[in-house]
Amino acid sequence: MHRPVDLLIKSGTIVTPTDMFSADVAVADGKIVAIGKETHLQGADQLINAEGKFLLPGVIDTHVHFRDPGFPQREDFESGSRAAASGGITMVVDMPNSVPTVVEPGTVKMKAETCEKKSLVDFGLYGGAGTHSLGKIKAVADAGVLAFKTLLANYPTPGREPEFIGLHLEKDESLIDVSKEVAETGVVHVFHAETDFLIRHEVERLKSMGRTDPLAHVESRPAYAEVDAISRIVMVGREYNDKVHIAHMSSEGGTDVIRATKSQGTRVTAETCAHYLLMTRKYMETLGTRAKIQPPLRDPSDQAALWQGLNDGTIDSICSDHSPFTEEEKNRDIWQALPGAPDMENMVPLMLNSVKEGRISLNRLAEVSSVNPAKIFGIYPRKGAIQVGSDADITIVDLKAKKEISSDAMETKARKHTIFEGWKVIGWPVFTVVRGNVVMRDGHVVGKPGSGRWITLSETAGQQGQSPFWKR
Secondary structure (H helix, E strand, C coil), rough: CCCCCEEEEEEEEEEECEEEEEEEEEEEECEEEEEEEEEHCCCCEEEECCCCCCEHHHHHHHHECCCCCCCCCCHHHHHHHHHHCCCCCEEEECCCCCCCCCHHHHHHHHHHHHHHHCCCCCEEEECCHHHHHCCHHHHHHCCCCCCCEEEECCCCCCCCCHCCCCCEEECCCCHHHHHHHHHCCCCEEEEECHHHHHHHHHHHHHHHCCCCCCHHHHHHHHHHHHHHHHHHHHHHHHHCCCEEECCCCCCCCHHHHHHHHCCCCCCCCEEEEHHHHHHHCHHHHHHHHCCCCCCCCCCHHHHHHHHHHHHCCCCCEEEECCCCCHHHHHHHCCHHHHHCCCCCHHHHHHHHHHHCCCCCCHHHHHHHHHHHHHCCCCCCCCCCCCCCCCCCCCEEEEEEEEEECCHHCCCCCCCCHHCCCCCCEEEEEEEEEEEEEEECCCCEEECCCCCCCCHHHHHCHHHHHHHHHHHC
């Protein structure tokens, strides 16, 4: 029997965590309606010939800073989502350090409405969970956030106070109260895991020595500060049944703690970023403040441990930690330059190149870039799956495409600060499909602002609790 079809993707190879197979994918009303050799579906309104290409479940970047509202000179949701579409990313989850910060239920709705008018890709929102958020966390969860973010810091970055209201811990014991409140919502709790007093001690020591070289930043945020923070977060989370997720993990010691914790049956997940997998501290010497990231780039031993953890299941997902700033904000001395790199749209090409180099399988890449993020954040199988009934979010990649990363071709407003300028890669996204809408075709962004949708847990009720990550 004939069914109306909006989009037919023909002859591609579908990639799952455990399999690869050639099939056609039919889409109607934003959903996948058939997978197979559906010859009776030839009358689709739109056809993509994916022969020789691979279909990944739409890549989800669960850690971006689009700065909207508050800092349009750095990025906004239109430019950020254009960058996502360009890089093969079908959904993002935006951090709460905008202005105003996302610590009130009314702010959740305001930000969602603002961003939905601009976005080319689907998106979720974080709420803030800090000392000054206590008593508001349940209301913010009910307003529709996908996750909460907590920074283990006793004070905000000087000069950026408005961006961190209600996001950080003003006293160490607040970790207990915040963890209890977030746990009661059932929403995943994401942590920036670095112990503040250890970092302050090293910063003061290095400044007293007159150190202003780029490597001083690396030395000021030692790996043991991450290890200490992760250990405390996991311990408290286990006590209060919190769904703990460690953001942008960077160290060998942190990976060891997560591995040991998982072996004890504690529910915890962790992510890492392409820059930690592909760069070490030596890049600080040539890139300077462009490569100032928090946590910092580390040693080759940390890099090797992250790859091992990503492949053996200790590390569950990858993200970009896309953090755009203006030229003036990056071109300061090492202590004053703001931390972050704007390389979301290079994440998929860099990881595809890692597949080519044998560092990770394409199946595992599909798992850590799409399937697991959707499961961790409670939106699977609506997102993160190529199966009948799921949203038609698909990242089509060409594993043979040879390209050079160029800031001139990037969509982010902070393109000048890419840390991967000139890197040659094999493997590139060629189509980005969001709920059946082609938003990037052959490297050109064709989607329109307002085509993205705000994704909340209420639309996927019951799915989060079914995730194996959160079973004890």
